[in-house]
Amino acid sequence: MLKIGDLIEVSIDKIVFGGEGLGYYNDIAIFVPMSVPGDKLKVEIISNKKTYARGLIKKVIKPSIDRVSSEKISFEDYHGCDFAMINYEKQIEYKKEMVKEVFSRIAKIDNIQFDKVLLANTIFNYRNKVIEQIGYRNGKVISGFYKRRSHEIFEVKDNYLQPKEINKIFTYLKNRFSEKKLTIYDERKHKGMLRNLMARVNSNGEIMLVVIIKGNIIKELKKILKDTYNKYKNVISIYISINNNKTNFALGNKNILLYGEETIKENLFDINFNISPTSFFQINIEQTKKLYELAISYFNNINNKNIVDAYSGTGTIGMILSKQAKKIFSIELAESSSKDAEKTAKENNISNITFINDTVENGLTKLLNSDEKIDSIIFDPPRKGIDKNSLQEVIDKNINELVYISCNPSTLARDIGILVENGYKLMNLSIVDMFPQTSHVETVVLMSRV
Numbered sequence: 001m002l003k004i005g006d007l008i009e010v011s012i013d014k015i016v017f018g019g020e021g022l023g024y025y026n027d028i029a030i031f032v033p034m035s036v037p038g039d040k041l042k043v044e045i046i047s048n049k050k051t052y053a054r055g056l057i058k059k060v061i062k063p064s065i066d067r068v069s070s071e072k073i074s075f076e077d078y079h080g081c082d083f084a085m086i087n088y089e090k091q092i093e094y095k096k097e098m099v100k101e102v103f104s105r106i107a108k109i110d111n112i113q114f115d116k117v118l119l120a121n122t123i124f125n126y127r128n129k130v131i132e133q134i135g136y137r138n139g140k141v142i143s144g145f146y147k148r149r150s151h152e153i154f155e156v157k158d159n160y161l162q163p164k165e166i167n168k169i170f171t172y173l174k175n176r177f178s179e180k181k182l183t184i185y186d187e188r189k190h191k192g193m194l195r196n197l198m199a200r201v202n203s204n205g206e207i208m209l210v211v212i213i214k215g216n217i218i219k220e221l222k223k224i225l226k227d228t229y230n231k232y233k234n235v236i237s238i239y240i241s242i243n244n245n246k247t248n249f250a251l252g253n254k255n256i257l258l259y260g261e262e263t264i265k266e267n268l269f270d271i272n273f274n275i276s277p278t279s280f281f282q283i284n285i286e287q288t289k290k291l292y293e294l295a296i297s298y299f300n301n302i303n304n305k306n307i308v309d310a311y312s313g314t315g316t317i318g319m320i321l322s323k324q325a326k327k328i329f330s331i332e333l334a335e336s337s338s339k340d341a342e343k344t345a346k347e348n349n350i351s352n353i354t355f356i357n358d359t360v361e362n363g364l365t366k367l368l369n370s371d372e373k374i375d376s377i378i379f380d381p382p383r384k385g386i387d388k389n390s391l392q393e394v395i396d397k398n399i400n401e402l403v404y405i406s407c408n409p410s411t412l413a414r415d416i417g418i419l420v421e422n423g424y425k426l427m428n429l430s431i432v433d434m435f436p437q438t439s440h441v442e443t444v445v446l447m448s449r450v
């Protein structure tokens with residue numbers, strides 16, 4: 001019987017959904033984060049159940065040929081990236097395996113074939129949005145990510161995924177915060193001011209900064225942000241977000257524009273999209289272009305179709321489709337995203353699009369029961385997938401063509417399973433690697449009525 005704290009030797013056989021490696025020790029399944037199939041490891045047991053246990057790597061005894069370093073072993077060593085210990089080509093192989101495994105287990109579809117697997121050219125520093133926790137160490141303001149399963153912050157110099165320019169500006173801000181001895185938010189006492197730093201950067205290198213605080217804006221903070229705005233010409237927008245809640249969610253309800261522009265803009269397919277601090281926008285622009293191009297190519301004959309863009313964010317896919325389609329209906333829950341989308345449509349003279357600021361659960365049902373004829377739907381839901389009733393409505397109304405973009409293969413497989421049971425066929429399935437160095441995978445699927 002294993003106990004917490006035991007040191008064991010284990011060989012890793014495979015990667016399972018969620019990104020952890022799996023090996024066996026006396027028939028007990030041992031899950032090991034940051035491990036690679038082919039590794040022989042010394043592992044310390046940190047949790048123990050009847051049929052399985054979880055352990056952390058203490059030492060790499062013999063590295064897998066796919067491991068990039070046998071010295072770096074922890075989540076923190078890889079800046080919080082749970083696949084960065086695996087060479088890039090192999091990361092893709094494991095993502096394919098994970099998608100195959102969930103489709104077989106959940107959707108009961110075996111041996112899926114991938115239409116396309118679109119790799120990234122830029123595999124580091126690709127993120128266009130960054131949020132860090134602010135903390136305090138040895139009299140200095142620091143920022144970074146929480147260590148795994150802890151609320152201790154770890155700070156890294158040149159973070160693997162973040163744009164270098166943002167790292168530079170964050171360093172400047174933290175030095176100024178330290179100098180002025182601004183207080184740091186303490187989540188246990190619910191006291192102190194500085195909570196998070198957030199930044200967005202667009203393809204032109206323009207930056208939006210958001211400082212998330214509890215309480216009121218004090219003049220020292222305002223002065224630091226004014227100096228930042230004047231010093232860095234590429235910082236085009238600075239907000240303070242007030243978050244007085246006891247929550248892990250970073251942004252607050254009140255977002256106050258201090259300097260510069262209300263939104264940052266990103267150009268995709270010749271449309272300038274507006275993005276506010278709280279709006280959703282895909283975090284990897286190079287891969288987003290490929291993702292949208294591929295998803296749009298899955299529609300058969302867009303011209304003269306009425307298409308719904310469900311879970312539409314800032315309206316990107318719908319507006320790109322609107323160039324060819326007859327009519328687009330975009331449904332999005334978040335008010336700021338919907339407002340950004342409306343602004344973008346106006347500025348780019350797009351008029352054949354209707355924005356519905358509502359849940360897909362309500363908005364889609366109403367639309368499908370209205371006089372509008374709907375030919376096709378593109379879904380891009382959050383991780384929890386499509387709500388069951390909405391899916392049933394789509395099935396009942398016999399919508400022939402569904403494109404489904406998903407950031408969570410297990411809820412995708414669940415929803416595809418339901419569609420297949422109800423007379424749809426899986427026509428195409430592709431992967432776009434939006435999140436290199438992490439186990440996250442973006443999948444695009446085309447379903448049609450048979």
Ligand SMILES: C[S@@+](CC[C@H](N)C(=O)[O-])C[C@H]1O[C@@H](n2cnc3c(N)ncnc32)[C@H](O)[C@@H]1O
Nearest residue numbers: 280282311312313332333334359360380381382
């Ligand atoms: C993965 S994002 C996709 C956004 C967009 N398609 C894009 O590519 O930028 C999911 C979006 O769904 C929205 N959302 C979440 N739950 C929703 C719901 N129940 N109804 C409508 N929109 C929802 C989120 O605010 C977010 O903008």
